[in-house]
Amino acid sequence: MICAIHQPQYLPWLGYFDKVAQADIFVILDDVQYKKNEWQNRNKIKTAQGWQWLTVPVIYKFGEKINQVKINNQANWRKQHYQSLSINYKKASYFVQYDPFFKQVYEQSWDKIVDINVYLLKHLLQLLKINTRLIRSSELGIKTASTERLVDICKSLKADTYLSGIGGRDYLDLPLFSQNNISVIFQEYKHPEYVQLYNKFEPFMSVVDLLFNHGQESISILMKR
Numbered sequence: 742m743i744c745a746i747h748q749p750q751y752l753p754w755l756g757y758f759d760k761v762a763q764a765d766i767f768v769i770l771d772d773v774q775y776k777k778n779e780w781q782n783r784n785k786i787k788t789a790q791g792w793q794w795l796t797v798p799v800i801y802k803f804g805e806k807i808n809q810v811k812i813n814n815q816a817n818w819r820k821q822h823y824q825s826l827s828i829n830y831k832k833a834s835y836f837v838q839y840d841p842f843f844k845q846v847y848e849q850s851w852d853k854i855v856d857i858n859v860y861l862l863k864h865l866l867q868l869l870k871i872n873t874r875l876i877r878s879s880e881l882g883i884k885t886a887s888t889e890r891l892v893d894i895c896k897s898l899k900a901d902t903y904l905s906g907i908g909g910r911d912y913l914d915l916p917l918f919s920q921n922n923i924s925v926i927f928q929e930y931k932h933p934e935y936v937q938l939y940n941k942f943e944p945f946m947s948v949v950d951l952l953f954n955h956g957q958e959s960i961s962i963l964m965k966r
Contacts, residue, residue, distance in 0.1 A: 743926070746770050746878070746891055748807060749858035750780040751797055752865075752947040755963050761853040762871045762964060763928065764904050768894055769862070771808040771855050772879040776803060781810075782854050784947040787802035788829045789939045792946060795822050799854055807857045807880055823847035826949065833938055835956035839868070843949075865948060869960045888914035895923050903927060933965045 745764035748843040749771055750757060761767045775781060790823055798813035812818075826843055830836045838850040842864065863875065876898075883893045891913075895903050902924045905913060909927060918925050932944045951959045 742766065742898070742900045743861070743902045743904050744768060744895050744898055745904040745928075746894055747906075748776075748781055749855055749862065750784065751782050751854070751858055752784040752795065752861060753777065753780070753786065754945055755932065755948055755951060756928070757932050758866070758869060758871065758948055759964055760904065760928050761866065761873050762869075762960075764873050766876065766898055766900065766961070768881075768898070769859060769875060769877045771819075771859075771877050772806050773944050775805050775807045777801060781807060781858070785945065785956045786825065786829060787930065787937055787939060787946050787950050788825075792943055793825070795825060795947070797822075797854060797857070801841045801930055804842055808853065808877075809812050810854050812851055812854055812857070814850070814852075819847040826953075830938070830953040833953035836953045838956060839949075840869075865952075869948075869963070871960065888912075888917050892917055892921050892923060896921060902926060935962050 743763065744766050745760050746768040747760065747770055748823055749769050781933045782799050783794050785792045786795055798816045800811045800813050823843060829908065846861065866873070878894060881894060881897050883890060883897065885893050891903060901922065903918060905925055905927050907927050907929055913925065915925055934942050935951060937943065937950060937953060950962060955962055
């Protein structure tokens with residue numbers, strides 16, 4: 742059984758979903774330290790002027806775990822994000838199809854960043870028809886760190902293979918996996934090109950860019966090898 746493990750991200754990019762799709766079980770790593778200015782509270786969309794950030798404002802104290810970080814709801818970010826999607830993708834072929842889903846997401850109140858991230862992930866996977874089992878690391882009660890933590894997660898789920906991002910070659914203690922009879926494979930994602938709105942192709946956008954432009958074809962484009 743293949744296990745992949747990753748922090749929850751906000752409206753993730755294509756490679757994130759490719760990683761989920763390659764795994765039998767995907768662990769949402771929600772009980773590790775939150776990292777400021779990464780992907781846990783923001784992602785990119787394409788506009789007529791180039792790409793722009795969609796950032797969820799958070800109230801963060803150093804050392805807090807991802808599942809402890811609260812959203813700053815004093816800012817009117819939900820309205821801003823929905824308007825940004827509407828303005829920049831209203832001419833996309835499948836915007837009308839997915840608009841009701843995003844409208845209800847941004848009509849809801851969200852307390853913690855992990856809550857909206859996990860909600861979006863689950864429903865975006867459904868739209869893409871990716872059926873990988875999801876579990877939060879906080880449900881497993883594992884207290885170790887670094888590579889040992891990853892090994893212990895795999896062992897607790899009886900996974901015999903760990904799917905790592907390509908950057909794992911630089912920091913993983915690979916012999917520790919071998920000592921525990923766990924194989925390691927690396928995701929080497931080649932970003933596909935597809936038809937977008939506005940001028941030249943812009944890679945590494947949120948998956949919403951692909952969905953709004955290609956609808957049901959998105960999964961086959963996303964996983965093109």
